[in-house]
Amino acid sequence: MRIATGGISHETSTFARTPTTLRDFETGLGLFRGGTIVEHFRGTNTCTGGFIDGASKQGFELAPLLWTFAHPGGLIPQADYTALKDEFLDRLIQARKEGPVDGILLDLHGAMVVEGIDDGDGDFIEAVRRIVGANCPLVVTFDLHSNHTQKRVDAATAAVGFDTYPHVDMAERGREAADLIVRVLRGEIRPVMALHPLPLFWSAACQVTAHPPINEAFRLIHEAEARPGILSITLATGFQWADVPHMGASVIVVADRDEKLARTTADEIGDWVWARRERWYRPPLSVREALALGERAGRYPILLADQADNTGGGAPGDSTEVLRTFLELKMQDALLLYLVDPQSVQQAHAAGVGSRIAVKLGGKSDPIQGPPVELEVEVVALSDGRFPYDGPMYAGLTGDLGPSAWLRHAGVNVVAVSARMQPLDQAFARSLGIDCAALRYIALKSAAHFRSGFERIAGSIYNVNAQAIHTHDFAQLPYRRRPRPMFPLELACEEKQSASATI
Numbered sequence: 001m002r003i004a005t006g007g008i009s010h011e012t013s014t015f016a017r018t019p020t021t022l023r024d025f026e027t028g029l030g031l032f033r034g035g036t037i038v039e040h041f042r043g044t045n046t047c048t049g050g051f052i053d054g055a056s057k058q059g060f061e062l063a064p065l066l067w068t069f070a071h072p073g074g075l076i077p078q079a080d081y082t083a084l085k086d087e088f089l090d091r092l093i094q095a096r097k098e099g100p101v102d103g104i105l106l107d108l109h110g111a112m113v114v115e116g117i118d119d120g121d122g123d124f125i126e127a128v129r130r131i132v133g134a135n136c137p138l139v140v141t142f143d144l145h146s147n148h149t150q151k152r153v154d155a156a157t158a159a160v161g162f163d164t165y166p167h168v169d170m171a172e173r174g175r176e177a178a179d180l181i182v183r184v185l186r187g188e189i190r191p192v193m194a195l196h197p198l199p200l201f202w203s204a205a206c207q208v209t210a211h212p213p214i215n216e217a218f219r220l221i222h223e224a225e226a227r228p229g230i231l232s233i234t235l236a237t238g239f240q241w242a243d244v245p246h247m248g249a250s251v252i253v254v255a256d257r258d259e260k261l262a263r264t265t266a267d268e269i270g271d272w273v274w275a276r277r278e279r280w281y282r283p284p285l286s287v288r289e290a291l292a293l294g295e296r297a298g299r300y301p302i303l304l305a306d307q308a309d310n311t312g313g314g315a316p317g318d319s320t321e322v323l324r325t326f327l328e329l330k331m332q333d334a335l336l337l338y339l340v341d342p343q344s345v346q347q348a349h350a351a352g353v354g355s356r357i358a359v360k361l362g363g364k365s366d367p368i369q370g371p372p373v374e375l376e377v378e379v380v381a382l383s384d385g386r387f388p389y390d391g392p393m394y395a396g397l398t399g400d401l402g403p404s405a406w407l408r409h410a411g412v413n414v415v416a417v418s419a420r421m422q423p424l425d426q427a428f429a430r431s432l433g434i435d436c437a438a439l440r441y442i443a444l445k446s447a448a449h450f451r452s453g454f455e456r457i458a459g460s461i462y463n464v465n466a467q468a469i470h471t472h473d474f475a476q477l478p479y480r481r482r483p484r485p486m487f488p489l490e491l492a493c494e495e496k497q498s499a500s501a502t503i
Contacts, residue, residue, distance in 0.1 A: 001058075001185060003178075004095050005051050006037065006065035008084050011145060013241040013314030014113055015469055015477065016074035017366060018077035022083060027419075029069035029397070033091070034501075037064035044396035045109040047141040050174015057175070058182045063101060065091040069109075069419055072314035078115040082395070092131050103137040103181045104128060107174070110146025110161075111239035118244040118481075122151035129155045135182040139177045143167065146236040148250040149196055157184060158191040160252045161234030163218055164209045166452035168392045168474060180231065180254075190253050192229055194262035196270030198249040199486045201474045201482030202237040204283045204447035205463040213279040215270075224269060229261050230254075233269065237280075241313060243471055243481045249273070275422055277487050284308075285473045287325045291441075298368040299439045299459030305339075307447040308468035309369070312422035315445070316340060316365035320373050321444045321466035323362060323414065327373065332411030334441040337429060337450075338401065340365075348379045348405035355379050360408070361414065368469050377407040377414070381432040385417060391425025391453030396456050399428065406432045413439075422446040425453025 010020060012324035023032050032040055042047040048067060055062045066088045070076075095101055106128065112120030113272045121142075129138060137157045142148075144162040153159065160177045161170050183189045207214055214237075221233045234252040251270045255262035273280070277347070285293075287304065292301035317340030344359045351357045357379065360372035385401035401416030417428060423444050426436050436442060437457040444450040447463065455461070465472045475489055485491050 001060035004063040005102040005105040006067045009069040009109040010112040011072040012113035014243040016314045020073040020076045022080040024070040025068040028071045031068040036069045039243035047174035050171040054175045056180020065096045076114045081114040084335035119149045125155040145239040147247045149246045153195045153204040166449045167209045183239045189256045192259045194266040196251040200249040202280045206280045212224045216323040249371045287464045290462035290464045303458045303461045304443040305463040306445045308471045310447045311420040315470040317420045318362040320362040320370040326412045333439045335413045336443045337423040338417040343417045375408045381406040387428045390427040393424045393452040
């Protein structure tokens, strides 16, 4: 039994102005070919790591083709995407010449948008299907933040989506996909799928799967997955910053042979989610509102998720409202992770540790991000930006933030970096000498993934909507291609929820 594997993964923000090029794939989580895929991902908490585990457990041979992941960002130029897709397909054709390819395991994201191609993932899956034919099992893993389409459901044999946010179950979902494809090849099951789209803007603060309200949805899903004939259920909360016609939440049900069962179960869960739509939306807090709530609660450190500048969603990472607020309030023991500002980092490296320099921090990518902050800072520590992740999300992988610097002005600390990447755990801060647990205020350019490494030290957590390109005030986003009414905009909210958002 020989199964080919690989994928092209990207979460595309059509509101980000900088395109995502081939170079971004090479320098993101990397571009790997052939056997280097297995070497790099064996033992890691990734879907491909789960495929490798599954191959070992189930006794099948993996034929690794091409795997690449660019950090979230702007639209992918069609020529760059085509170069990657063509290489993947060429490698697949060559693998079939070298011996039978019995199945395909694809590690994708689900929110990839290419210049001229709204559904990049669907286009890629269809291209693979054309090569292998209608009868070859093709199982795909997807991120929770997918914008699913009927095109990809029609082209794939089965879809397996993440169950957690932060995404700490990636290897588990990879193993699930490997188990499914082996059962198909043994003739034990014949998957059929049904898609139920949902016109929902799902707030990031309501997506943290370890907490209410979304844990109740996943409890229902896991109960439904135990029913006879149900193979897998995916709940996707969507990616709101991809301005495409199919943007939104959805449910995909995979059943064994029974199309009616797949459809009725997808509609049942989709209707259940829609009936509770007010629970999945929370009006965004301002920075000062969140700080006031945190001080009133008196639990430290207070963590602020600077979600509108979440580099993990494609935002630039250099917005300045949170930093300006920290400075205006003369806060002590405050930290900002990570401010993307290679120019200030270059200044710090040229000056050296212990020096004091005048910088213009942040605010360089887009006027929406706010103006730069001019101040004098002390260079406390410097780094080349490389570090091993020690949190559960990317366990086994190495991060690279590029040249970086710990800068300090009075009681406000900033970790400035050269590469866009959200803080997933405390490992990099610790490598600079920062003890996050000893601080009183930490702002993180992330929506929820930071929780995988920071929630255990948090006194309280608040998602804030500071001025930035990825506002969570969805009425302010300049959609041009979204054709359907969405909740809570055109489809009005029947009842208001509390604005507070603590753990």
